Amino acid sequence: MFQHAVPPMRISFVRTRRKLLQLSSSIIRRYCSKGTADIRNIGILAHIDAGKTTTTERMLFYAGKTHNLGEVHRGNTVTDYLTQERERGITICSSAVTFPWNGKRINLLDTPGHIDFTMEVEQSLHAVDGVIVVLDGTAGVEAQTVTVWTQASKHNLPRLVFVNKMDRPDADFEKCVEDLRTKLDTRPICTQYPAKNDEGHLSIYDVITLEQVHWQQKDFGRSYKKVKVEPSDTLRTLEEKRNELIDQLSGLDDELAEVVISTEGFDKVSNELIGHALRRATCQQKVVPVLLGSAYKNIGIQRLMDSVNAYLPAPHERNQIYDCFGNDLAAKVFKIVHDKQRGPLTLIRVLRGELKRGMRLVSSRGQAEVVSKIYEPLADEYREMAVIKCGDVGICSGLKSTVTGDLLTASQTSLKNAEKRLRQSQGLSKEALEEDDAANEMFDIEPQIPDAVYFCSIEPPSISSQTAMELALKQLQREDPSLRVSYDAVTGQTVLGGMGELHMDIIKSRILSDYKIDVDLGPLQIAYKETIEAPAITTLNVEKEIVGSKQNVSITLELVKDHSELFSLDKSPENMNNLNALRPRILQVLRKGAISALERGPRVGGQVVDTQIRLHNATIGRGTADSFVMATAAQCVQRLLGLCGTRLLEPIMALQIVAPNERISTIMADLSRRRALVNDVLPKGDRNKLIMVNAPLAELSGYSSTLRTISSGTASMTMQPCGFANMNPADESLAVERAQGLA
Numbered sequence: 001m002f003q004h005a006v007p008p009m010r011i012s013f014v015r016t017r018r019k020l021l022q023l024s025s026s027i028i029r030r031y032c033s034k035g036t037a038d039i040r041n042i043g044i045l046a047h048i049d050a051g052k053t054t055t056t057e058r059m060l061f062y063a064g065k066t067h068n069l070g071e072v073h074r075g076n077t078v079t080d081y082l083t084q085e086r087e088r089g090i091t092i093c094s095s096a097v098t099f100p101w102n103g104k105r106i107n108l109l110d111t112p113g114h115i116d117f118t119m120e121v122e123q124s125l126h127a128v129d130g131v132i133v134v135l136d137g138t139a140g141v142e143a144q145t146v147t148v149w150t151q152a153s154k155h156n157l158p159r160l161v162f163v164n165k166m167d168r169p170d171a172d173f174e175k176c177v178e179d180l181r182t183k184l185d186t187r188p189i190c191t192q193y194p195a196k197n198d199e200g201h202l203s204i205y206d207v208i209t210l211e212q213v214h215w216q217q218k219d220f221g222r223s224y225k226k227v228k229v230e231p232s233d234t235l236r237t238l239e240e241k242r243n244e245l246i247d248q249l250s251g252l253d254d255e256l257a258e259v260v261i262s263t264e265g266f267d268k269v270s271n272e273l274i275g276h277a278l279r280r281a282t283c284q285q286k287v288v289p290v291l292l293g294s295a296y297k298n299i300g301i302q303r304l305m306d307s308v309n310a311y312l313p314a315p316h317e318r319n320q321i322y323d324c325f326g327n328d329l330a331a332k333v334f335k336i337v338h339d340k341q342r343g344p345l346t347l348i349r350v351l352r353g354e355l356k357r358g359m360r361l362v363s364s365r366g367q368a369e370v371v372s373k374i375y376e377p378l379a380d381e382y383r384e385m386a387v388i389k390c391g392d393v394g395i396c397s398g399l400k401s402t403v404t405g406d407l408l409t410a411s412q413t414s415l416k417n418a419e420k421r422l423r424q425s426q427g428l429s430k431e432a433l434e435e436d437d438a439a440n441e442m443f444d445i446e447p448q449i450p451d452a453v454y455f456c457s458i459e460p461p462s463i464s465s466q467t468a469m470e471l472a473l474k475q476l477q478r479e480d481p482s483l484r485v486s487y488d489a490v491t492g493q494t495v496l497g498g499m500g501e502l503h504m505d506i507i508k509s510r511i512l513s514d515y516k517i518d519v520d521l522g523p524l525q526i527a528y529k530e531t532i533e534a535p536a537i538t539t540l541n542v543e544k545e546i547v548g549s550k551q552n553v554s555i556t557l558e559l560v561k562d563h564s565e566l567f568s569l570d571k572s573p574e575n576m577n578n579l580n581a582l583r584p585r586i587l588q589v590l591r592k593g594a595i596s597a598l599e600r601g602p603r604v605g606g607q608v609v610d611t612q613i614r615l616h617n618a619t620i621g622r623g624t625a626d627s628f629v630m631a632t633a634a635q636c637v638q639r640l641l642g643l644c645g646t647r648l649l650e651p652i653m654a655l656q657i658v659a660p661n662e663r664i665s666t667i668m669a670d671l672s673r674r675r676a677l678v679n680d681v682l683p684k685g686d687r688n689k690l691i692m693v694n695a696p697l698a699e700l701s702g703y704s705s706t707l708r709t710i711s712s713g714t715a716s717m718t719m720q721p722c723g724f725a726n727m728n729p730a731d732e733s734l735a736v737e738r739a740q741g742l743a
């Protein structure tokens with residue numbers, strides 16, 4: 001699909017990162033630090049319905065960005081701006097908002113909580129330096145909390161936890177903190193504790209300042225009052241908690257430890273010193289500060305924003321690997337959205353240099369682009385700006401071929417210079433760098449798109465809307481790379497592949513609301529793959545006359561089990577002369593035709609994988625059209641697939657289940673009925689166990705509600721696709737019957 005006009009830079013990521021992290025802090029400070037100390041790029045992550053969108057709405061309101069409080073149930077929130085989001089009250093696509101807070105500029109990305117949109121979260125995490133994880137105070141750590149937590153760990157992101165919904169009588173702060181310790185294996189530092197009066201109104205004790213903070217409801221929580229806690233049992237308890245906090249922190253932070261030793265007591269340690277130590281420990285991911293409140297009841301949000309400023313890192317404190325660009329532009333694309341008036345809009349994080357209106361850019365794929373306009377992000381509202389500064393996040397229009405995950409630079413020279421600087425800083429030869437495949441990780445040329453686990457057919461309401469539907473799908477696919485669109489030549493249908501029922505359903509509704517096409521979706525089916533049973537070789541001779549011109553192809557292909565390459569040449573002595581005589585263009589055409597036939601296996605139409613096509617021989621008659629060569633190659637592979645026979649591979653999900661010890665046997669018994677393979681059972685704290693298990697997707701329909709029932713709501717779970725596996729013959733026959741609509 002993409003032109004590789006410039007070979008992607010190949011740079012040793014692992015070695016590079018290690019070496020760059022060792023660079024002296026003077027070099028690190030040289031680039032991009034000026035001005036970025038006042039920026040915070042943060043993500044907000046949570047399990048579905050924990051309250052991210054409500055929390056974001058409050059932040060915008062208190063920062064003066066909005067003048068009314070948006071509510072999810074009223075469908076008037078800023079960040080959930082898609083019709084489907086407003087109707088369903090859920091976040092589907094990440095959106096970015098920018099607001100000022102106490103002298104800092106916060107760029108916040110609200111992300112979806114549902115497992116079907118995990119890819120959306122993954123992309124956003126490339127653009128942030130820290131994360132707020134919102135917990136529902138009545139539910140603690142839930143399935144998707146574990147998933148997003150793991151994703152944030154993968155990106156090495158410092159975190160804050162906000163325990164929301166603390167207004168509810170069934171909220172349990174202590175349980176949430178315990179969950180953080182046991183289910184997420186982290187070290188929580190509570191900077192606040194909840195206080196409720198006799199009527200159940202929530203206020204907050206600040207453990208560091210020893211104050212009680214009350215929020216005023218008449219101005220929607222805009223103002224709040226801090227009151228020093230009077231000498232009492234409560235004050236003594238708070239002082240104990242403050243001492244515990246200092247004790248915990250000084251065990252992790254030498255600077256604080258020195259002060260504690262020299263002042264001979266915790267009570268002499270200033271709030272400022274605690275703040276600095278907490279910031280260092282948070283940025284180094286040694287601890288996670290925990291705050292609380294109620295977004296819905298307008299309590300605690302300003303303190304959360306203060307904590308973002310105080311404890312989460314500024315852009316220049318991360319991503320030092322991009323220092324090789326000096327002051328030249330290096331920017332990462334983390335999302336594409338389509339706006340009816342403005343066309344495709346590209347959400348960008350500038351890592352080094354500046355991105356200006358009208359600027360010419362080169363993507364890491366070698367494609368040239370021109371930025372036409374730049375906007376400040378506020379969900380679906382756009383305010384024009386002239387420049388996106390280093391460390392900042394913004395939106396550009398005018399980029400035509402850039403896709404999510406691309407690295408944008410000012411020119412190819414700048415890209416080459418960055419490579420050179422990187423090589424020099426490491427003393428490595430060009431060849432040594434080029435040999436290293438890990439370059440993609442730095443430049444992320446291909447974002448890691450999860451394999452589709454479900455598919456269904458999609459039909460336009462009439463033939464006349466086919467082209468409009470294809471265009472809509474193309475645009476949606478650019479926005480959402482986890483949506484797969486293919487054409488089934490056998491049934492003549494367009495086929496959608498995706499991550500789940502909700503994912504497909506949202507695509508259908510978006511095509512209706514945004515493109516006014518009422519498409520029909522076929523039944524949702526599991527996306528099996530196929531692999532050949534045994535190797536086979538065959539020769540196909542095809543001769544035809546098309547419009548008076550003779551078309552003639554003779555081709556010998558072999559299919560073998562191999563996952564290293566899709567297509568190779570069998571250069572044994574008897575084939576050598578023939579293959580060497582083939583022109584590169586013809587080879588390309590043959591390759592394209594042959595590979596296209598692997599898209600649809602003979603058993604259930606699944607993609608054929610772990611299979612290599614070997615070209616032994618090809619003779620192409622003079623004047624034979626490329627399309628004829630391509631079709632013959634595809635036909636030859638189809639014949640071979642029939643000769644080889646194929647086996648099904650089914651999608652497997654990796655589950656991590658945390659449950660109390662006494663529930664483990666019930667859960668294991670249920671798992672054994674689901675063809676699950678238990679990898680490990682580990683203790684998680686004193687009372688819980690972590691079960692790590694792989695199970696076929698086909699056996700997991702409705703599993704999260706079953707788990708809730710059999711564990712009486714005490715277990716939590718994360719689930720993500722982890723590949724494909726062979727099936728036994730009985731299960732395979734059943735799957736084939738189901739796919740053919742016979743079972």
Ligand SMILES: Nc1nc2c(ncn2[C@@H]2O[C@H](COP(=O)(O)OP(=O)(O)OP(=O)(O)O)[C@@H](O)[C@H]2O)c(=O)[nH]1
Pocket residue numbers: 046047048049050051052053054055072073089090091092111112113114164165166167168293294295296297
């Ligand atoms: N009682 C109470 N309800 C809340 C609070 N915060 C949010 N809610 C409600 O919880 C529901 C979910 O809130 P959202 O803000 O949409 O949650 P979300 O995490 O953005 O949801 P997704 O984006 O769909 O994952 C809504 O009905 C909110 O009104 C709170 O502090 N207290």
